[in-house]
Amino acid sequence: MNIVILNGSPRPSGNTAAMVAAYREGAEQAGHHVTVFDVCRMRIAGCLACEYCHTKEQRVCVQKDDMHEIYPALDAADMLVLASPVYYHGLSGQLKCAVDRIYAPGYPRRLRKAALLLSSGSTGVYDGALYTYRQSFLGWLHLEDMGVFTAAGDENKSPELLERLRAAGAALTDPDDLNVPRLVIRAGDVAVRAPLNQTQAARDLMNRLPLTVSGINSGVDYCCELKEGSFDEAEKQQGWTDGDVSVADGWFALLHSGQDQSQDYRVMVVAHLDEEANETIRALPEQVTFELSLEEPYLAGVVTTQEDAQS
Numbered sequence: 001m002n003i004v005i006l007n008g009s010p011r012p013s014g015n016t017a018a019m020v021a022a023y024r025e026g027a028e029q030a031g032h033h034v035t036v037f038d039v040c041r042m043r044i045a046g047c048l049a050c051e052y053c054h055t056k057e058q059r060v061c062v063q064k065d066d067m068h069e070i071y072p073a074l075d076a077a078d079m080l081v082l083a084s085p086v087y088y089h090g091l092s093g094q095l096k097c098a099v100d101r102i103y104a105p106g107y108p109r110r111l112r113k114a115a116l117l118l119s120s121g122s123t124g125v126y127d128g129a130l131y132t133y134r135q136s137f138l139g140w141l142h143l144e145d146m147g148v149f150t151a152a153g154d155e156n157k158s159p160e161l162l163e164r165l166r167a168a169g170a171a172l173t174d175p176d177d178l179n180v181p182r183l184v185i186r187a188g189d190v191a192v193r194a195p196l197n198q199t200q201a202a203r204d205l206m207n208r209l210p211l212t213v214s215g216i217n218s219g220v221d222y223c224c225e226l227k228e229g230s231f232d233e234a235e236k237q238q239g240w241t242d243g244d245v246s247v248a249d250g251w252f253a254l255l256h257s258g259q260d261q262s263q264d265y266r267v268m269v270v271a272h273l274d275e276e277a278n279e280t281i282r283a284l285p286e287q288v289t290f291e292l293s294l295e296e297p298y299l300a301g302v303v304t305t306q307e308d309a310q311s
């Protein structure tokens, strides 16, 4: 898989860099492709909170700095690793700037897994960084936790620590079906689920959930008005398969029937309902209000640090 590591330490031969190198070595030995960004050597400003990315140009940050080297790598990444020295009980300021700028793209397309590497002077100083990691990356971005690795004082650069990191990197496996975020479609007491694909439209929809939409059954679909979001015209397809869920051009549609006559239409498919779920949708009344939400693939917060494990 593609792994992006954001290294937030300014010291090229420091303790965090040693943790990153060991984790990278293990991951590369296991066949993964690893890209490390030393954010302290990059020109990355803090978020301006101008909302350009949510109002003017969808998901694009207005600030033209080195963060634009990281955005495409994040979009192609299956896993994100945050590595930081602990500064005043949190991530380094330089790394926090890069983290805040993820606000523009929101959910990176393929990202499914995360890990956290922290180096500090003392023990027991991780709560600030852990809170950010758990709430924003495991919870908000719905990523699977691949572990939190900490090193305090003399543990830094110790052979035991570096071997543990190499082993953790080497044990990483590609995301599987369990890592796929699912769209939950509720109509009254009925709920169906469909895995979301990796299109820009699906990612954009994830950013906008939960949503409520209403539509009437046309005989082939439930077509519901939905405020325009962002999608890539090139990712549209000709025709649909019964069970496809599409989002584009101001519509959310459950294409439950009519695949044989669908070839004249270009649709932006973001998910597909299996046959049983599609039957459930077909059996709904003529006019329906759908509650759309995102299913959390993992329970965030079940993180074990070395300290937790020792106590």
Ligand SMILES: Cc1cc2nc3c(=O)[nH]c(=O)nc-3n(C[C@H](O)[C@H](O)[C@H](O)COP(=O)(O)O)c2cc1C
Binding pocket: 009, 010, 011, 013, 014, 015, 016, 017, 084, 085, 086, 087, 088, 089, 090, 119, 120, 121, 122, 123, 125, 156
């Ligand atoms: C500005 C600053 C703030 C720090 N704050 C803490 C802290 O709150 N708790 C702690 O245990 N260590 C703290 N440290 C120590 C570093 O976290 C520690 O030396 C770490 O191993 C440095 O990693 P590096 O070699 O990658 O730079 C701080 C260091 C600096 C420079």
